[in-house]
Amino acid sequence: MKGTQRAIPPLPEVTVPAPVALEILPHWAGVEGIDLPLSFDAGDGDLQRSRAKVDAFVGLACGKPRGIRRSRLYRLLDRHLGGKIIDGEVLEHLLSALMQAHVDVADRARISIRFEHLVRRAALRSDNRGWRAYPVLIEATRGIQGFRLVLGTEVTYSSTCPASAALSRQLIQQQFADDFDPKSQLDHATVMAWLGSERGILATPHAQRSTARLRVRFVDGAPIKLIDLLDRAEQALGTPVQTAVKREDEQAFAHANGSNLMFCEDAARRIQNALLLDESIADFSIRIAHHESLHAHDAVAYANRPDGLAPLL
Known part of the structure; x- marks a missing residue:
């Protein structure tokens, strides 16, 4: 009927109770x-x-x-x-x-x-x-x-x-031995120039x-x-x-x-x-x-x- 208010039923609640017995619970x-x-x-x-x-x-x-x-x-x-x-x-x-x-x-x-x-x-x-x-x-x-x-x-x-650093140091030592005769007299400026070159950092860890x-x-x-x-x-x-x-x-x-x-x-x-x-x-x-x-x-x-x-x- 027009103008008649309809009763609103309660909203459904389905969380309780469980429809069947639960033997295993979520933690x-x-x-x-x-x-x-x-x-x-x-x-x-x-x-x-x-x-x-x-x-x-x-x-x-x-x-x-x-x-x-x-x-x-x-x-x-x-x-x-x-x-x-x-x-x-x-x-x-x-x-x-x-x-x-x-x-x-x-x-x-x-x-x-x-x-x-x-x-x-x-x-x-x-x-x-x-x-x-x-x-x-x-x-x-x-x-x-x-x-x-x-x-x-x-x-x-x-x-x-550390292992890579040790291997790199060894390669630099080998390059130094190849570039300089062990019997030669090395001056400070020559060694400093070599250390500052790409050959002086031949390998990096x-x-x-x-x-x-x-x-x-x-x-x-x-x-x-x-x-x-x-x-x-x-x-x-x-x-x-x-x-x-x-x-x-x-x-x-x-x-x-x-x-x-x-x-x-x-x-x-x-x-x-x-x-x-x-x-x-x-x-x-x-x-x-x-x-x-x-x-x-x-x-x-x-x-x-x-x-x-x-x-x-």
Whole structure:
């Protein structure tokens, strides 16, 4: 009848109960790739706003529901993270809210946050400065064992192969022996001219862009100091990639490479030793990859804290 209002039935809910008994439960259920703005202080007081990708999951403890209510996950992520300053306290409250929203089915929760953080870096010798973007991964979990937070990042650096350097030096020695009679009297100017010629650098060792992937778990209550972690790793390696450079910076970088010959195992040990000196780090894992210019494959090494509970990578 015209003008008569029709009653709107309640919207269907198909997540509960399950149509049949479920004998096998998924371990986790949630969402991935949620876009959110957030603010982050890397430990230097420079609060930056970034676009992040966020994953959120709850661990299922019983088979009552057919599915979880993912709209709740989204709303909680937006409420707790959207535009907020990210720290351990904020993340712990978010995880508690995720579990409370699914208190009848979930006994744990976890989130992953991925974004990039810009750091201003000085040149090696000149007065230039430039920006480096470092990937950041923050993983937080809450369950029977309590709250746990892991910070991940990646350092890009140059690695020069020690074996290739030794082979190159041998070729240069052989070229010197071919060019000069061992019985002849060589003056300083002649040797200096030869060293400055292309024959004096007949061979060069192979070097490549390399990456160190780090994941660390801080002691309870410690702040998330990304800058300190990056500085420790880069100083241990000695050859982090540069931003703005002039010729004097490039020369200094060449000297750093020649003074820091390393296999991937050497790089892993250097960072491992550096992180062991940081009392704010409770556990860590390291993955080193030298993306070789000699081979079409990578040279890879892993390291972790010797007394750590388990590798984090």
